[in-house]
Amino acid sequence: MDSFTYTFAALRGVQAGREYFVAMCPLRVLPRLLQFDSQDLPPEMRAQRVLNRARIPALTRYIVEHPRDYVFSAITASIDGQVIFSPVGAQGALRNVGQLTVPLAARFIVNDGQHRRAAIEDALREQPDLGDETIAVVFFLDAGLKRSQQLFADLNTHAVRASASIGILYDFRSPLAQAARRVAAEVPAFKGMTEMERSSIANRSLKLFTLSGIYYATGALLRKHAEDEISPHEEQLAVAFWSALCDVIPEWGERIMRATSSLELRRDYIHFHSVTLHALGIAGADLVATYPRTWRDQLARLRPLDWRRTNQLWEGRAMVGGQLSKARAQIIRTASAIKQALALPLSPEELRLEQLPADDTTPADDDLLEAER
Numbered sequence: 001m002d003s004f005t006y007t008f009a010a011l012r013g014v015q016a017g018r019e020y021f022v023a024m025c026p027l028r029v030l031p032r033l034l035q036f037d038s039q040d041l042p043p044e045m046r047a048q049r050v051l052n053r054a055r056i057p058a059l060t061r062y063i064v065e066h067p068r069d070y071v072f073s074a075i076t077a078s079i080d081g082q083v084i085f086s087p088v089g090a091q092g093a094l095r096n097v098g099q100l101t102v103p104l105a106a107r108f109i110v111n112d113g114q115h116r117r118a119a120i121e122d123a124l125r126e127q128p129d130l131g132d133e134t135i136a137v138v139f140f141l142d143a144g145l146k147r148s149q150q151l152f153a154d155l156n157t158h159a160v161r162a163s164a165s166i167g168i169l170y171d172f173r174s175p176l177a178q179a180a181r182r183v184a185a186e187v188p189a190f191k192g193m194t195e196m197e198r199s200s201i202a203n204r205s206l207k208l209f210t211l212s213g214i215y216y217a218t219g220a221l222l223r224k225h226a227e228d229e230i231s232p233h234e235e236q237l238a239v240a241f242w243s244a245l246c247d248v249i250p251e252w253g254e255r256i257m258r259a260t261s262s263l264e265l266r267r268d269y270i271h272f273h274s275v276t277l278h279a280l281g282i283a284g285a286d287l288v289a290t291y292p293r294t295w296r297d298q299l300a301r302l303r304p305l306d307w308r309r310t311n312q313l314w315e316g317r318a319m320v321g322g323q324l325s326k327a328r329a330q331i332i333r334t335a336s337a338i339k340q341a342l343a344l345p346l347s348p349e350e351l352r353l354e355q356l357p358a359d360d361t362t363p364a365d366d367d368l369l370e371a372e373r
Contacts, residue, residue, distance in 0.1 A: 006033065010100035010139075012085055021085065021100050021139045022074065028131030031121040034077055034108050051114055059119030064126050065227075066173070072120075074136035075113030076155060081106025083141070100139070109142065111151040163199040164212035175230040179222070179238055180215035187242040189252040190214060193262075201266065208262050213274030218242075220281030221288075241284050241295075248302045270318045270334075271307045275326050279318070279334035286344050301342050313337055316357075329353055 008023035025033065063070050079102060087098035110117060116135075124131055140151060171177040184194040194214065195207040218238050224230055246252045251260075251269055266272045271280070288295045309319065317333040318324060336350045346354065 004104055006102045006104065008100045008102070008137075010085065010098060012087070012096040012098070019085075019141060021083075023100050023137050023139060024134040025075075025137045026131060027120050027124060027133050027135060028128075030075075030117055030135065030137075031124070034075070034110050034117050034137075051118060053118075055115050056118050056122060059115060060122040060126075061227075063119060063123040063130070067127065067130065072116050072135055073113075074138050075116060076111040076138045076140070076151070077113075078109045078111055078140045078142035078151065079106050080109070080142040083139075102139075107142070111140070112155045163197065164215075165195060165199045165210050166197045168211050168215045169196050174226045175228065176219050176222075176224050176226050177215065179224075179230050179235045180211060180218050182235060183218055183238050183242055184209075184211055184214050186239050187246065188254065189246045189249075189257070190242065193257070201262075203263055206262050208257070208265060208272045209277070210274060213277045214242075216274065217277035217281035220278055221284045223285050237288070241288070244296050244299055245280065245302075248299050249307065250303075251307060268309060269307045270309055270314055270324065273318070273324055275318050275324055275331055276307075276334055278331050279338055282332070282335035283338040283342060283344065286339060287342055290344060298342055302338070305338075305341050329356070 006029065008025060010021045010023040013020055013022065081103050083103075083106070084101040085098055086101065087095045089095055089097070120130075120135070168174075168177045168180055184190045184196070190209055193206075193208040195201050195205065195210045199210050199212045201207050201210060219225065221238055221241060222230060222234050224234075249271060250256060251265060251271065257265070270276045284295075287298055291298050306313070309322075314334070314337070315322070317330060317337055320327075320330065332350055332353050336346055336354060339346060339350070
């Protein structure tokens, strides 16, 4: 890189009849190279959505805390300027391998990866030695604002996001993911009945629970987030708690589960769904805190509870208008009903929600869904 240009090792390719380039960009160069649109511009004048600053700290921590094994996919950007590609060879594959020279005056627009770029900038402030590492950047030659907007739309419209369940299944860094996998493998009601790949269950599926549902419920039970340490004792407590519920919830027993189809059980009962699992985790955390030695005995209070959807107790709690709801208020209200059955006092927030109309459905937020502190 001289004083007037950037030069990157790059590959050349063709899509839709247009040249594009994949360059290896040093992390220290990335923040200077890729600037954001003005956040004050109206949406129709921007090539990208507004940066969500709330997402940046978690991504930054991911880089800083895992400097030896973090991984980011390529960033996609458009270049508005005259670029020069210098191949290392004149024939064959080597004619598409070379150096990409870009003038400093060129304008770059991030089409995909603005949050990764912002997190890298913040991570470099904490660990400047990361600056010599590289990230792949896919450069398209810019044909104007509309083309950049279309690139953004195409990249996001056709992207397929992995389900939460399979992310948990493959996450060997998170102690909570490890605990959830163990719970799914060892608890009698969950063993062999948990959908490990998808976060929803098809009508014809033989599965009853989702791994993501077990993950969030166990996080609520242990009052842990994804990266929090979980001791062997806490992990065993989770297995013991969910196993103990199999003895007090009749429909979680082997006899009924074998004699009734998964479709019927999920259709007729609320406790095969994530909203109720999460609520059980919240109530369970308070139960274990209140009765650390005798919580198993206290669970017997749940034996008479009617978990059928037709029970009006669940309307305005796990259900709104006869439909299951994962809204934050509904999760907490469902937990409140379970806590009342366990003769546990309600927290101030739970008491407040009990006074609100049954159809007040505050959307669930990620922190609550991950773990109820």
